[in-house]
Amino acid sequence: MPDEADKPYTEGPMHSTSPVIDPGLTFASVTDKISSIVLKRKTSLAWFFGFAISFALFQLMLLTMTNLLFVGIGLWGVNVPVAWGIDILNFVWWIGIGHAGTLISAILLLLRQRWRTSINRFAEAMTLFAVAQAGMYPIFHLGRPWLMYWLFPYPNTMGIWPQFRSPLMWDVFAVSTYATVSAMFWFVGLIPDFATLRDRARSKPFQILYGMLAMGWRGSARHWHRYEMAYLLLAGLATPLVLSVHTIVSFDFAVGIIPGWHATIFPPYFVAGAIYAGFAMVLLLTIPLRRFYGLESFITMRHMHNMGKVMLATGLIVGYGYIMEAFFGWYSGNKYERFMIWNRMHGPYSLYYWALILCNIIAPQFLWSKKLRSNLLVLWIISFVVSIGMWLERFVIVITSLHRDYLPSSWGMYQPTQWDWGMFIGTIGFFFTLLFLFIRFLPMISIFEMRTILPEAEVEE
């Protein structure tokens, strides 16, 4: 029988009702195809090339961080009045990107959306790596980062405790919890796949490595039952968690008193924005990846369409947020709020504001068209534009609100320095380094979950 795993998959109709998984696959071919990427396939030159660039940028990150530790925050462009610059912006940007992974893993599981299966492992990994980038910023933006452990409530000889009423403390707990729970959720999901790799590994060191990680998993029905229960419970916990984490991040601003920050719309607006940015990143990554690794039979056009639709929906919510901000700024009658909106549109940073409107409101409107959603290049470009747009949104929120608030004598301008940019580009490098390692050494698609959506997995009565 010809090996199903080698048959090239030709794209079916460019249609949103195309199958969730290529109909020709079997248990064996699913297993072989995905595990062969990790175990058999020779590491391609392109992987080395991509990894080399990412690793170089990662070194840039380490360089900027080391310099920051030695010299201090003065290296950055932050000053009064803009005491929070692109450091906090990047923190929010990275955390936002992470939320799509948890949404795909947890929320789509609870909503019984089968199309989540081929992308959830990768999306969850993306979440972890994005949160890793985000988590570094709150530490490094402290004046004395080596004292960051003071943020944790440990009994100490100084007789002090942290201030739990502060959103910055809420952030500490929220982001730590998010990172921990995501990591556990991801790892638990990997256990049966480690067992698959252990049984397929061709060299002894990898057999031992995957064997240890699999912890002796043997596919026992009793184990599966508890496993599924734990997985479902974790999904149920992760859902309110992801909503709360970005809500708490939005509180960093909403609990403040300056115009442009003190807005009750922030929690839902930030969460929708996070999902928007996250799906843009997932699309940005999966479109080239599926082509490169021949995963079109697993990540089908249906996935592309669905993700495009989610992006469109969340883009509309974010657009609503912008309109409401402008409306309330005017409707409040408050001269400071009115000025804040006027300044965003006509002040020194107005270019960023209008670029934001273009990237986040205008660009996703192309996704209404089914034809354009089917065009993967268009979809990729829109995702890229949205990622930039979401960065600009946080720029507008953080920097334009800070640079001109109540007292004109305190007004100032903000200019990020090369160290600011260096660290940001460095975190992008670190993110991609981790991703490249992930796709090389771990199954980027959840093998056991893919088996459950095959037609032959149905138990006939």
Added chain:
Amino acid sequence: MAEFENPSDLVAAARRVYSLGYRRINGYSPYPIEELSEAIGFTHTSLPLIVFIGGLLGGIGGFLMQYYIEVIDYPINVGGKPYNSWPAFIPITFEMTVLVAAFSAVLGMLVLNKLPQPYHPVFNLPNFALATRDRFFLAVEANDSKFDHAEVVNLLKSLNAVEVTDVEV
């Protein structure tokens, strides 16, 4: 140990074996099969209770921690506002609930499953590597009260098994 080619055969076999009174049975599959765990009579797990208690402890613990610190040990007077500012304590209480509940889910699942367990007799079966690929197994353990070797082997062979083998413990 009987090997099957598809999940329907396995579930049917498991049901038959269970209905004949065998209890120390187990199924092995490359992915979770809901009908299988029902067929072997395994439906109850205390995991949800463990997670609930974990969440409760996390939430109460998180709140009490903040209460103790902000009201009893190190109260900070900010404009005369009440020390027990419980709305401000909610975010961290919630996060602690989720954190401890999630830990309980993962650790509870591993402990109840007795994992990590590097060695188990079924790994001695030559074809068992296929349990993580495309084959399904049903095991009847020798310490079952109704166990009789010849009877069990005949029964499994009659249930559409591809192969029936003995596994040494």
